[in-house]
Every structure is written in C-alpha cells, then in structure tokens.
Amino acid sequence: MNPYDFVPLDTEHPPERRKPVWHNVLAPNDAHLDKLYSGYLHLYIKAETPLFIYDAASSMQNPDYAGQHLRNRWDEYIIPGTSIKGLLRTVVETLCSGCMTVFHMPREYTQNPIPLGFAYCQSNTLLCIACRLFGMMQANQRNAQVFLGKVNIGDAVVYEDSLRFYDPIYTTVLDGPKPRHRAFYLDSQGHYIAGRKYYFHHAGKPLTENRLLETRNRPGEYRNQHIEPLDVGTEFLARIDFTNLEADEFAALLFAIALQPNMRHKIGYGKPIGLGSVQLGVTKLQLVYYANRYKEFRTGRGLSPHYKDEALYTLLDSQMTSIAHRLMQPGIALSYYLR
Numbered sequence: 001m002n003p004y005d006f007v008p009l010d011t012e013h014p015p016e017r018r019k020p021v022w023h024n025v026l027a028p029n030d031a032h033l034d035k036l037y038s039g040y041l042h043l044y045i046k047a048e049t050p051l052f053i054y055d056a057a058s059s060m061q062n063p064d065y066a067g068q069h070l071r072n073r074w075d076e077y078i079i080p081g082t083s084i085k086g087l088l089r090t091v092v093e094t095l096c097s098g099c100m101t102v103f104h105m106p107r108e109y110t111q112n113p114i115p116l117g118f119a120y121c122q123s124n125t126l127l128c129i130a131c132r133l134f135g136m137m138q139a140n141q142r143n144a145q146v147f148l149g150k151v152n153i154g155d156a157v158v159y160e161d162s163l164r165f166y167d168p169i170y171t172t173v174l175d176g177p178k179p180r181h182r183a184f185y186l187d188s189q190g191h192y193i194a195g196r197k198y199y200f201h202h203a204g205k206p207l208t209e210n211r212l213l214e215t216r217n218r219p220g221e222y223r224n225q226h227i228e229p230l231d232v233g234t235e236f237l238a239r240i241d242f243t244n245l246e247a248d249e250f251a252a253l254l255f256a257i258a259l260q261p262n263m264r265h266k267i268g269y270g271k272p273i274g275l276g277s278v279q280l281g282v283t284k285l286q287l288v289y290y291a292n293r294y295k296e297f298r299t300g301r302g303l304s305p306h307y308k309d310e311a312l313y314t315l316l317d318s319q320m321t322s323i324a325h326r327l328m329q330p331g332i333a334l335s336y337y338l339r
Ligand SMILES: [Zn+2]
Pocket: 098, 099, 100, 120, 121, 127, 128, 129, 130, 131, 132
C-alpha cells in the first residue's frame, strides 16, 4: 500500500483573492469595520512517532555514526520555524482553498496542469488566504511583487526534560525514482492536477533496513540513511506572532494548528517510512486589543485537561465555527486521508 494518498482539489471553490488588510491602527476604522486580530501564541509540539529533522552539518550516510537531528547554535534540538510555516501553509492551502504555491512544472508536462483559478498569486493586492497569512512566494523575476505575510513563526525548541532518543536506524530507501510531480496527481484526462499528497499517519515502527545499502558498482555510496531520530514523546515549544489578521485568517491559522482530533500533522524527514507524526496545540494565546488592552488565555504545557482553560477553548471553538462552513467538506476529506 502507498504510504500516502491525495486530497482532491475543490475545483468548485477556487481560491478567493482579496487585498490583504495591512495597517497599523489597532481599532476598526472606516475601511475595515471588522475586528482584526494581533498577538502571539505558544505552539506546543509533541512527537507521536520518531521524528528527525535533517541537519546539513551531520552526514546521514556514515556507517559508524548516525546522522543527528538539527540543533541551533546553543545546541538545543529544534524544529525550524520555516518547516512549521510550510506545514501550516500546506494545510491552509488544502483546507481553505489557497493557491498552488509548491507546484513546480515537471519538464515532461507539455501544458500547464494547474486548474483555472488555482495558479499561485501574482499580485500583492489580490491574495489567497494562504498568501495573506504566510506571504507570497518569492518569485525570481525582477520587479516581482511581494507580500511578507502576517504570521511569523519562530523555531520550536525542545523541552530538555522531554528529550529522548530513538535507537539509530537505517531507513529503507527513500529516494527512489519518483518524479517530483508525484506530489500531485492528475485528473482522469491527465490534464489537470486533481489533488495534493498527504502521508498516512502510521503508528507502528518506522520502516528500516539492517545496514546502509551500497549503490551498485559505487563503493562507499549508499541508497538509504543512517540516522538517530528523536523519540516519541519529545516535546517542543515555538512562538507564533501574528498581526492584523481578519477573522477568517485567524480562524484558518488556528484550525491549521488544531486540525481535528483524529488528524495528525507530519513534519521533517522520512514521512514515507513513518517518521514525523506530531501533535500540535496552542498552550498560550495573547491578543492585543484596542487601546493597549491585552487579553491572555493560557492552558499550560501538554494540553492536559487539568490545565484546560475554558476561555481559550471557547475562543478557538468560536473562531473555527466561523469558518466551519468553508472547511467542512475538505475537512472531512483530510481527516479521512490523515487517519
Ligand atoms: Zn496565494
């Protein structure tokens, strides 16, 4: 069985684009009557399968020494903010009908396979919800328009007391001859992209070999990796700052973090072999209200019911309910695919 499946594009509802609200006033004004959300939250991350983030400074193909999970300059194990941003962005693109930013046209395609309306945003005054939240993709052309986004995500740093290591593994061969466009699949006519790729969460042990497998006729070159993942239960904390989010954007951000109880995010290296399933949650949320009034919601680490703060959950629920009508169908689809 494939370790992944595809979540179909909702071509009935192509990305809805509008000008991002981006201004410095804290109160609603004539142009924007609705409330805007600014503040920060603490993002709690817990590994539910072994987890490994690649570090360019640590070889994954040394027979004598397993590759190490990424650390920052203070030697703390981290999940980079850029990886978390990519993860949340993909969920928002999928569930809230964002544009197709990550698609790179394979050479063998003779025509543009992106369905009408799903091409990535080109104008910084007409942006889909994913681009309003996380920024436009940086185009290579000169004079290309930019929008930096309204969400900033810091690196998630490990809780030292939760840090556990999984016994080093030799992965199965991950880099088979699969073309990049397999991140998408084409419709029955083979013309258009019909869905996005998601990996199943699998609770068993990761798929492994018992050694590094040498490439045929190339001594010293290997087809798989030797790594030491972090173990199940390792916990991290990241801070996410957000500025001037409209209600649907705020809701989409919270929903992308929380998903539904039976859904899991996947991050880092080795998703096809069962690495990288993580639980995400919000443990603290501080909103900046008008006239310098602040409101804080806190649940504490671990999201245990003991610390559960009704105010935070009520807020999260109400925000999610506000966009539920848009999320319902694809949400069901994604929960099925991420089971
Ligand atoms: Zn976009």
